[in-house]
Structures are given as C-alpha cells and as structure tokens.
Amino acid sequence: xxxxMEIFFIENIFDRSRMAPKTPIKNxxxxxxxxxxxxxxxxxxxxxxxxxxxxxxPWTPTANLKxxxxxxSPDMRDREKKKELFRPIENSEQSDTPDLxxxxxxxxxxxxxxxxxxxxxxxxxxxxxxxxxxxxxxxYPLSTEKTTISLDEVASILGVERRRIYDIxxxxxxxxxxxxxxxxxxxxxxxxxxxQTLKTLQEAGELQYGELMTFFxxxxxxxxxxxxxxxxxxxxxxxxxxxxxxSESDCxxxxxxxxxxxxxxxxxxxxxxxxxxxxxKIVTLDIAAKILIEExxxxxxxxKFKTKxxxxxxxxxVLTSLGLIKKVHVTEERGRKPAFKWIGPxxxxxxxxxxxxxxxxxxxxxxxxxxxxxxxxxxxxxxxxFNGAQPCEGxxxxxxxxxxxxxxxRQDEYCSKMINLAAVCRQKIEEDSSSARKPxxxxxLSLLPVPGDSEFCVNPLPQAVFPVVQADVPNLSLPNxxxxxxxxxxxxxxxxxxxxxxxxxxxxxxxxxxxxxxFMLCGGLQENNLRETLPTTGDVGKRSVEAQAxxxxxACQKRSSHKCASPxxxxxxxxxxxxxxxxxxxxxxxxxxxxxxxxxxSTPGSGCTSAEHLEAFHLDHASPAAPEAAHKESTKPLxxxxxxxxxxNKDPDEPSPGKEQIxxxxxxxxxxxxxxxxxxxxGLSSFNxxxxxxxxxxxISLAASQLPSLSVPCVxxxxxxxxxxxxxxxxxxxxxxxxxxxxxxxxxxxxNFSMSGLASTTPVFIGTTAVVTPKVSxxxxxxxQQPAHPTLHLSPVLARxxxxxxxxxxxxxxxxxxxxxxxxxxxxxxxxxxxxxxxHEAFFKTPGSLGDPxxxxxxxxxxxxxxSSVQRRLEISSTSPD
DNA sequence: AATTCCCGCCATCAG
DNA sequence: CTGATGGCGGGAATT
Numbered sequence: 001x002x003x004x005m006e007i008f009f010i011e012n013i014f015d016r017s018r019m020a021p022k023t024p025i026k027n028x029x030x031x032x033x034x035x036x037x038x039x040x041x042x043x044x045x046x047x048x049x050x051x052x053x054x055x056x057x058p059w060t061p062t063a064n065l066k067x068x069x070x071x072x073s074p075d076m077r078d079r080e081k082k083k084e085l086f087r088p089i090e091n092s093e094q095s096d097t098p099d100l101x102x103x104x105x106x107x108x109x110x111x112x113x114x115x116x117x118x119x120x121x122x123x124x125x126x127x128x129x130x131x132x133x134x135x136x137x138x139x140y141p142l143s144t145e146k147t148t149i150s151l152d153e154v155a156s157i158l159g160v161e162r163r164r165i166y167d168i169x170x171x172x173x174x175x176x177x178x179x180x181x182x183x184x185x186x187x188x189x190x191x192x193x194x195x196q197t198l199k200t201l202q203e204a205g206e207l208q209y210g211e212l213m214t215f216f217x218x219x220x221x222x223x224x225x226x227x228x229x230x231x232x233x234x235x236x237x238x239x240x241x242x243x244x245x246x247s248e249s250d251c252x253x254x255x256x257x258x259x260x261x262x263x264x265x266x267x268x269x270x271x272x273x274x275x276x277x278x279x280x281k282i283v284t285l286d287i288a289a290k291i292l293i294e295e296x297x298x299x300x301x302x303x304k305f306k307t308k309x310x311x312x313x314x315x316x317x318v319l320t321s322l323g324l325i326k327k328v329h330v331t332e333e334r335g336r337k338p339a340f341k342w343i344g345p346x347x348x349x350x351x352x353x354x355x356x357x358x359x360x361x362x363x364x365x366x367x368x369x370x371x372x373x374x375x376x377x378x379x380x381x382x383x384x385x386f387n388g389a390q391p392c393e394g395x396x397x398x399x400x401x402x403x404x405x406x407x408x409x410r411q412d413e414y415c416s417k418m419i420n421l422a423a424v425c426r427q428k429i430e431e432d433s434s435s436a437r438k439p440x441x442x443x444x445l446s447l448l449p450v451p452g453d454s455e456f457c458v459n460p461l462p463q464a465v466f467p468v469v470q471a472d473v474p475n476l477s478l479p480n481x482x483x484x485x486x487x488x489x490x491x492x493x494x495x496x497x498x499x500x501x502x503x504x505x506x507x508x509x510x511x512x513x514x515x516x517x518x519f520m521l522c523g524g525l526q527e528n529n530l531r532e533t534l535p536t537t538g539d540v541g542k543r544s545v546e547a548q549a550x551x552x553x554x555a556c557q558k559r560s561s562h563k564c565a566s567p568x569x570x571x572x573x574x575x576x577x578x579x580x581x582x583x584x585x586x587x588x589x590x591x592x593x594x595x596x597x598x599x600x601x602s603t604p605g606s607g608c609t610s611a612e613h614l615e616a617f618h619l620d621h622a623s624p625a626a627p628e629a630a631h632k633e634s635t636k637p638l639x640x641x642x643x644x645x646x647x648x649n650k651d652p653d654e655p656s657p658g659k660e661q662i663x664x665x666x667x668x669x670x671x672x673x674x675x676x677x678x679x680x681x682x683g684l685s686s687f688n689x690x691x692x693x694x695x696x697x698x699x700i701s702l703a704a705s706q707l708p709s710l711s712v713p714c715v716x717x718x719x720x721x722x723x724x725x726x727x728x729x730x731x732x733x734x735x736x737x738x739x740x741x742x743x744x745x746x747x748x749x750x751x752n753f754s755m756s757g758l759a760s761t762t763p764v765f766i767g768t769t770a771v772v773t774p775k776v777s778x779x780x781x782x783x784x785q786q787p788a789h790p791t792l793h794l795s796p797v798l799a800r801x802x803x804x805x806x807x808x809x810x811x812x813x814x815x816x817x818x819x820x821x822x823x824x825x826x827x828x829x830x831x832x833x834x835x836x837x838x839x840h841e842a843f844f845k846t847p848g849s850l851g852d853p854x855x856x857x858x859x860x861x862x863x864x865x866x867x868s869s870v871q872r873r874l875e876i877s878s879t880s881p882d
Numbered sequence: 883a884a885t886t887c888c889c890g891c892c893a894t895c896a897g
Numbered sequence: 898c899t900g901a902t903g904g905c906g907g908g909a910a911t912t
Contacts, residue, residue, distance in 0.1 A: 120910075120911090121886085121887080121888070121909080121910050121911075122910090122911085124888065124889095125887075126887075126888080151901090161889080161890075162901085162902090163889080163902085163903075164889090166901095166902065166903055167903085170902095170903075183896080183897085183900090183901065183902095184901070263902095264903075264904085285885095303906080306906080307904085307905060307906060309885090309886090309887095310886085310905080310906075311904085313885090313887050314887070314888095317886095317887080338885070338886085
C-alpha cells in the first residue's frame with residue numbers, strides 16, 4: 001500500500017512540477033504538432049516537455065520516454081489515454097512508466113482494438129467532471145449533516161486540476177448549491193434551496209432582462225435581429241448591478257466587487273436568469289453572450305464575444321450536469337444556432353396551465369384526449385410529440401410525412417402557440433383557483449394540496465410533486481442523490497429528449513392533474529435505471545442510447561449524442577425498425593392521458609398519439625371500476641399494436657375511433673372514473689396503475705398486493721413482477737390524512753417531494769404533499785428494502801436516503817413503503833442489462849458512506865479494466881490507505 | 883469551417 | 898511573499 005501511495009503522490013508531484021515548466025513550452029506547440037511524427041495529439045498526458053523537445057531544452061528523462069512513446073505511435077498513445085479514462089488521477093504522468101511498458105506491449109500486440117475510445121476530449125469535459133462531482137454529494141442532504149468540500153481533495157479524487165474545480169464550484173455557488181466557507185473549503189447544501197434560488201433569480205431576471213428577452217425572442221422568431229443594436233436599447237442599465245442579492249446572500253466572503261463581479265458566478269446567475277425569464281425557456285448562446293456582455297455594449301469586439309461564449313459553455317456544461325438545461329439548436333432563417341433550453345424546475349409552469357386548461361376543457365365537455373405534462377418544458381415537448389404535434393424544440397421530428405412543408409416553422413408556431421395558450425390559461429387558472437380553490441380542485445389525485453392556488457402547481461413543481469412519476473426529474477439532473485434516478489417511467493414519447501445528455505431524459509411522465517379526471521400512465525421503469533446512471537460520463541452516451549431504445553421511437557431519435565440533428569429531422573422514418581421494436585416491447589411507458597379538448601391538439605394534426613391509443617385500449621379493457629392486473633395481459637398486446645401504430649402513425653387524423661368514443665364518454669361524464677393506466681411491460685419493471693379519476697381521495701392508498709381489490713377508485717396494478725412494490729397513494733390530501741400541513745410551503749414541500757421522489761422510484765406516493773415532510777429526522781430503522789420485494793436492491797445509500805425521506809411522511813408510516821429499486825430492471829426489461837445497475841449504484845453512493853470512490857469509473861465498461869490499475873491506486877489512496 | 887471547450891498562463895486576491 | 902482564486906484566450910478536438 002505504501003508503495004501505491006507513493007506512486008500516487010509522486011505522480012501528483014510530478015504533475016505539478018510539470019505544470020510549472022510548462023509555460024515556457026507553450027510556444028512550441030506548433031512545432032510539436034508539426035513534428036508530430038510522433039504524437040498527434042497534444043499530449044495532455046505527457047507534459048509539455050515533449051513538446052519542448054524540439055527546443056533547446058535538455059531532455060529530461062521523461063522526455064526520453066515520451067519520445068519513445070510518441071515514436072511508437074500515436075495510436076498507442078491514444079489507447080493509453082483511453083485507459084486512463086476514468087482514472088481520477090490527473091492525467092498525467094503516471095503513465096510514464098507504465099506507458100512505456102504498455103507501449104511495448106502494444107507494439108507487440110495490437111492493442112487498439114479494444115480501446116477505440118480513448119479518453120478523448122469528452123471524457124475530460126467539464127460536464128462530465130461536474131457529474132462526477134455531483135455524484136459525490138447527495139442532492140438533498142440531511143440538514144443535519146453538513147458536508148464540506150475540500151477543493152484539493154476533490155480535485156485529486158477526480159483527477160483534475162483545481163482550476164477545473166473552481167469552474168464547477170463557482171457555478172454551483174451561484175445557485176447556492178454550495179457556499180464557500182473558507183479557503184479551499186466549500187459547504188455542500190444540495191438542492192434544498194434551489195427552487196428558492198431560482199425564484200429569486202427569476203424575479204431578478206425579470207427586472208433585468210425581462211423586456212430584453214422578450215425583445216430578443218420576438219426578434220429571433222420573426223426576423224433577424226441585429227446584434228447589438230437593439231439590444232442595447234432595450235437593455236436597461238440596471239444590469240450593472242450584480243445580481244442582486246443572491247450573490248451576496250450567502251457568500252460569506254463576498255465582498256464584493258472586484259473582479260468577482262465578472263466572475264463566473266455572476267455570469268452563471270445571469271445566464272440562468274435569462275432562462276427563467278424567457279418564455280420559451282430557450283436561450284441561444286449568442287444572445288446570451290450579447291446580453292451578458294452587458295457593459296460595454298458597443299464594445300462588441302469579437303474577441304470579447306468569443307470569450308464570453310467560452311465561458312457560457314463552461315457554465316452550460318455545469319448546468320447541464322445539474323439537469324437544469326439541455327442543449328438544443330434553434331433554427332432560424334439564418335441557420336441553426338446553438339442554444340440551451342431550460343429543463344429544470346420552473347416556477348410558473350406553463351404546464352400547469354396546460355393542465356388546468358385541459359382540465360377545464362374536460363369539464364366543459366371537451367372530449368379529445370389530452371395529455372398533460374407537468375413539469376418543464378420538456379414535458380411540453382413531449383406532449384407535443386404525443387399528440388403528434390410537432391414537438392417544439394429539438395424534439396420535434398417530423399411527424400408526419402410532410403416533407404415539404406416547413407415543419408420547423410410550424411413547430412415553432414406550435415411552440416409559440418402553446419406558450420401563449422399557456423399564458424392565457426394561466427390567468428384563467430389563477431382565476432379559477434382563486435375563486436375555487438376549494439379542495440375540490442385538488443382532486444384526489446392532484447398532487448398538491450397546497451392551498452395556494454396556482455402555487456400549488458407551481459412550486460411543487462412537477463418533479464417534486466409527483467412522486468409517482470416524476471421521480472425522474474431530478475433524476476436527470478443528478479446522480480447524486482440517489483434520489484434522482486429513480487424511475488422514470490418513460491413516456492414513450494418523451495424520451496426523445498436529448499439523448500446525448502443524460503439529463504434530459506428526465507422527463508417523466510407524470511402529471512399533475514388538478515382535476516380528478518386525469519389519468520396517469522406509467523411506463524416501465526426500465527428506463528429509470530438508465531437515468532440513474534447518467535451521472536457517469538461515458539456511459540451516458542450509451543445509456544442514452546439505450547434509453548432511447550427503450551423509448552418509443554417517436555420520442556427519441558437522436559440516438560446520437562447530444563447533438564441533435566436539426567430539429568426538423570424526421571423522426572420516425574429514420575428510425576430503424578429494429579429499434580422501434582425494441583422499444584415496443586419494453587416500453588410502453590406511460591402517459592398520461594387526459595381527455596382533452598380538441599384544441600389541444602392544435603397543431604398537430606394528428607390526433608392520435610400513442611397515448612391516445614393507450615387510452616383507448618385501456619379504457620376498453622379496463623373496467624371503470626377496477627381493472628385488474630388482468631388487464632395487463634391484454635394490454636400488452638395492445639401495446640405493441642399501439643406502438644406500431646404509433647410509430648407509423650403518421651396519421652393524425654385517424655384517431656382510433658374507439659378512442660374517441662371513449663373520450664367522449666368521458667366527456668359526457670366528466671367525472672367518470674377514468675383511470676390511468678400504465679402498463680408497461682409486463683413484468684418487471686413497469687408498474688401499472690390505474691387510477692380512477694374521480695375518486696375520492698381517501699380511497700387511493702393501496703398496497704400493491706391489494707390492488708385489485710381496492711375499492712378505491714384507483715387501482716394500481718403493479719406488473720406482476722413488480723407487484724411487490726407497494727404503492728402508496730395518499731389521496732391527496734383530503735382525506736383523513738392530515739391535511740396538508742401547513743406546508744411549509746410549497747417550496748419546502750416540493751423539495752421534499754422530490755426527495756421522496758427518489759424514493760419514489762418505487763414507491764409511489766401520490767398524495768398530498770403534506771405527506772412528505774422530510775424534515776423529519778431520519779427514520780429510525782427503516783428497512784426500506786424488504787426482502788419481499790424482489791426488486792429491491794437498493795444500494796444502501798439509496799435505501800438510506802429513501803428511508804429517511806419517506807419515513808417521515810405520515811403516509812409512510814402507515815405502511816412500509818418499499819422503494820422500488822431503481823436499478824431494477826429498468827433498463828430493458830429483462831435483458832441482461834442488468835449489469836448496469838450495479839454501476840449505477842456505485843455511482844450514487846456517496847463516497848463517504850459507501851466508500852465507493854470508484855463508482856464512476858465504471859462507466860465505460862471494458863475499458864475500465866486497464867484503467868483500473870490506476871484507478872485503483874487512487875482509490876486506495878483516497879479511500880483508505882490506512 | 884464552425885462549434886465546443888480544455889488547458890493552463892498569469893493577474894488578483896487573501897493571509 | 899506565497900498560496901488561493903479565477904479571468905482569459907490559444908488553439909485543439911468535434912461536429
């Protein structure tokens with residue numbers, strides 16, 4: 001062990017020393033590359049020296065090696081790097097010695113095959129690094145424990161230079177996820193205050209950028225805007241001031257100005273504000289850069305702009321890792337521009353509006369099926385896709401075949417419409433709610449009992465609120481807490497989001513429904529797992545792919561990573577059939593369907609969406625009262641059909657007749673019980689739920705086992721496999737349960753939920769928010785994992801966290817909640833994939849608790865091995881050398 | 883060629 | 898002065 005440690009240190013040292021010298025070298029790089037006979041890439045690994053070489057410099061021993069290496073072949077080098085991949089340690093040097101050896105080996109045998117990958121740049125990306133970083137800490141740490149972060153420690157563990165950690169921490173600090181306590185020390189707060197922070201930012205943002213953004217957005221949409229010009233005008237001077245309070249708020253040291261003002265922190269806040277202020281929640285990089293340059297408007301110099309953009313990428317990477325934004329591209333006349341879309345919690349969510357609206361529509365008698373999504377924009381998107389409408393952003397694929405039509409435009413229009421609609425609705429809602437904030441509104445299903453009208457929807461945020469589904473929301477965002485991952489049921493469509501990014505996936509299928517009438521469907525959990533995983537780097541890509549696979553075709557297309565093709569890219573057609581099939585099997589995620597008014601569809605001409613179909617069937621099969629598991633069976637087949645259709649379904653127009661009828665029926669009887677059905681695949685992972693819509697609140701809770709029997713309006717049907725998990729639905733509220741507690745308020749609540757969310761993964765809680773009040777101290781002994789459940793394999797951490805969360809809530813008390821295990825099968829249902837889960841777990845564990853520093857390394861699977869040696873060292877050292 | 887964004891120099895800041 | 902921070906921009910990797 002000692003030896004190992006020594007090595008470790010040595011390496012580090014080495015590294016450091018190397019760095020210093022490096023400076024001088026800089027000049028040469030050019031040569032290097034040229035001379036490159038040797039190493040093609042800049043060798044991150046090797047110190048600069050190599051580079052120098054050409055120079056007069058005397059050689060260092062190392063240099064020699066390097067030369068050799070380089071001489072050997074670039075490829076080799078690559079491989080090497082690749083191996084390093086996960087290795088936390090800094091890239092560097094360690095390899096020297098080893099390298100040599102390896103090289104030799106390499107020579108002999110061709111190594112390359114396996115490692116095609118190599119560490120490429122991506123592996124070193126800030127986003128990935130950030131994920132690793134976040135994975136080390138729980139999203140929602142117990143208040144009791146304070147986690148301090150030592151920059152040095154983290155840097156060494158993650159194997160990066162400190163400088164990089166600063167980049168991450170600064171952004172996190174801007175969102176108050178961490179705060180600096182002392183030199184080199186930060187305190188981890190987690191996401192507890194995130195919503196509050198965002199709210200504050202939003203407010204601030206409206207003041208500062210409200211108009212501006214509006215302006216830009218309009219501009220963009222219709223015309224081209226010229227850069228600076230307008231902007232300046234619009235921009236108020238107000239910007240000077242640093243972001244308001246927040247920046248200061250916690251900062252201990254903050255004094256103030258100085259260069260800090262320019263800091264990444266401020267920029268980050270401003271950047272976030274732009275999203276919050278933006279109606280579309282999409283901000284293009286160039287606009288952001290322009291706006292953020294603020295000060296000297298005119299000094300638009302190009303270089304400055306470029307620098308700003310660089311910084312924005314840095315910030316964006318971190319935010320992406322947090323699951324707050326995702327990358328998209330907006331297509332304008334000018335062409336496609338990089339942009340980012342906010343996918344984090346939104347205070348005011350349009351979704352709500354939508355929901356509301358839909359609800360209203362229902363009440364009015366509208367019949368069309370409607371889908372709702374709760375949370376963020378993403379959901380939005382999804383819907384769209386569900387509907388057949390074109391999704392807004394990237395998601396959009398051409399749904400139907402209309403090669404010629406300007407689909408993009410349409411899409412945009414669609415988006416705009418939706419937005420407008422949302423706005424309109426929102427008001428309406430507010431009105432309604434205020435007037436009728438009765439409990440009634442919150443029907444049993446409704447998640448949040450929160451008294452505050454609109455608020456309830458809002459704050460609670462989607463994610464948090466519905467545990468059921470939603471777990472994911474967070475999930476994407478971070479791996480860290482166990483929480484997140486959970487399950488997300490995937491919606492068939494939804495998935496489409498970005499693949500590349502891990503985060504995206506998140507959407508969950510769940511919804512909030514204010515009125516009872518809604519249905520929820522939950523799809524298989526499979527995906528959940530994937531999501532969970534996300535944190536890690538390399539995997540992500542893969543994972544996403546998988547996820548996609550799971551997902552319905554429509555949804556995801558992109559398989560490739562991040563970059564999405566242009567939005568307009570056709571969707572289904574492209575999809576490989578195979579893929580679809582796959583998806584079909586597993587997926588069927590759920591979707592919510594709500595009867596909707598026709599209008600909802602607006603754009604999409606297509607009426608039928610998968611969801612709809614589902615609905616239809618389900619409806620058919622399911623008896624209103626309480627369908628049972630039996631349905632599942634029937635359903636499955638259905639699913640497939642459905643899916644197929646779906647995939648094909650280009651025909652919007654023909655909704656299935658049946659479905660319509662159904663919907664109508666519903667319409668007629670608005671309150672009929674409707675249910676949501678979820679049928680994922682049969683076993684495994686998916687759960688099926690049926691909820692009747694109108695039910696009385698009280699009825700809902702059920703144990704899994706009981707499902708069918710329940711008289712309750714809702715039925716939950718777990719898939720067979722799953723059956724074991726218990727679902728808990730607390731009736732929202734109303735019931736007997738204690739009413740919502742005072743609620744600490746939405747914010748708090750929501751938070752809680754989210755936490756629970758994790759838990760949610762499995763257990764579903766549907767209930768009032770009140771239920772979860774996590775604050776409570778950790779549960780005594782919880783044993784979340786019940787042996788009974790086959791599925792549960794929670795990582796300890798998870799379990800623990802879950803336990804804590806749920807415990808508190810009253811609901812929980814009632815019965816043991818089981819958590820679903822995230823890992824579970826989700827991935828693809830039965831497939832062997834199971835392997836993954838393990839990783840996931842690891843991933844999430846907090847290092848401390850589990851002591852599994854290594855977790856992330858896992859990602860890539862094979863490669864890992866080699867790397868491992870290095871890693872190991874690290875691990876050891878870090879872990880406990882003793 | 884454009885987009886991303888890693889790397890790390892070096893100016894500042896803090897002690 | 899030294900170490901901690903972190904702005905900044907070159908230029909390489911990716912798209």
